[in-house]
Amino acid sequence: MSYETVDYEVRDNGVAVLTLNRPAQRNALSVQMRDEIAELLPRISHDAAVKALVLTGAGEHFSAGGDVSNMRKPVTARTPADSRSTLRDVHAWLPQFVGLEKPVIAAVDGVCYGAGFSLALAADFTVCTPRARFCQAFVRIGLVPDFGALFLLPRIVGLKKAKELMLTGRVVEPDEAKALGIVCEIHPPERLLDAALVIATRFCQGPTEAIGVTKTLLNQTFQSDERLMGELEGFAAASVKTLPYHHEAVDRFFSKQPLRFDWDRLASQDSNPEGES
Template sequence: MTMTHTSLLQFEVTEQVATLTFNSPTKRNALEPAMREELAAALQHIQQDRSIRAVILTGAGGHFCSGGDLKNIAAANLDNGGWLQRMQTLHAWLQVLLTLDRPVIAAVDGAAAGAGFSLALSADFVLATPRAWFNMSFLKVGLVPDVGALYTLPRVVGVQRAKEIMLSARDIDAQEALRLGIVMELHEPDQLLPRAQAMARSFVGASPAAVALIKRSLNSALGGGLQDMLSAEAQAQSLAAGTAEHREAVNRFLTKQPPLFAWPALEKS
């Protein structure tokens, strides 16, 4: 196990799973500049460390992330050029997160507002507690949704519902988030992180090439036509079929050995 503990971000790697914990509970884990810098550095490390097979995003103190630090934003008093530079810096690490070739799981408790909601949407799977709530709050302060939300939210809920969520800037409770497909599973607070960890650990036994190819193909699925996707499918399958992981998985099946990858079953209550 390796662990780095900073003032605003906990970065821990255990059993080939990286856990990034937003750690500013007094501000409900607001995404202030220092936290963004630490997040950028952690994502760069994860991108380069091929031993890490899955990533968990979560928050300390009963909240996920309450969004941007408005006090800091107001104090910066940025002009148009300053805002463009701010967004370009943000997008540099966001693209790493959105295109990461390993599974990302968001474990959301409490507030996921503004940029915090956007960060949850950047994950491949969102798990939440019944007390979690989501709010695309940007319009309340005269801003446009960012941290990739204009890309991710309509792909999850559809364009019309994304417009309603963004233009109303209303709260979405955990049950509604589950119905809309924003959240995949609900778990009690003491079971949220264990479930995320079980899911993440399951990918340690999966073919990293197949996982990366599936993610890359699905990320482009809504922008491609039938022929584009069939071509991508053929190329991806030819690459996956040539891996040692594929050969090992087939051999284990034929010799009746347990598979190395198995999705963790939900515990029955």
């Protein structure tokens, strides 16, 4: 199946790559692009061959945010109900993206503004280049943050810092984004996609079901109390203990074989692929 505003491929190692593909518009999130992402999400979720997802942008930018060209209609041509309906359509699929039970790695170059910033926040890991720029730009054009930013950003940076970034609309550069926990790694532009793929590929060795359930539970932790989280932990643990991956890992442990998913070992192999000492 082909798409006009996004590219999607599943590589042989189980990593899927979703590319926002409107480089001439700095990958602004048009209605068509949003619809195509929404159409793709069930496919990604239900494809057992996909173990991790990399999200990136074509060209030199991740995403400039919402498509401002769609905002140029006369005020009389837009009603509050129209605008609300548009965002309700987004929020019909955005929770699926946030809750995707597979690791999502965003690879950010250039501008990551507005709704594009929100989409990067929805990923589990974000890597960027030194020329990446993050901005909650909504206030600059008299809008309220959307695309899940009001929910996601405070949970990552804290309420007071989220207020600062949203109420000022100032630009956040890579070093600050890393210090705030928005970004986990910074790489040169020519290595950005490879760095994201390295992270994703490590997860292909992992227990996809257990990782997915862990992610789902973590997404509930700020809306739940300790007792409820404890109950959810119990049900989740009982479920994943029945899976083949767990039994194989226990057998490997007792037979003193290397575990398939050992992040530190995999990271060491990635940094020293030839096995050099």
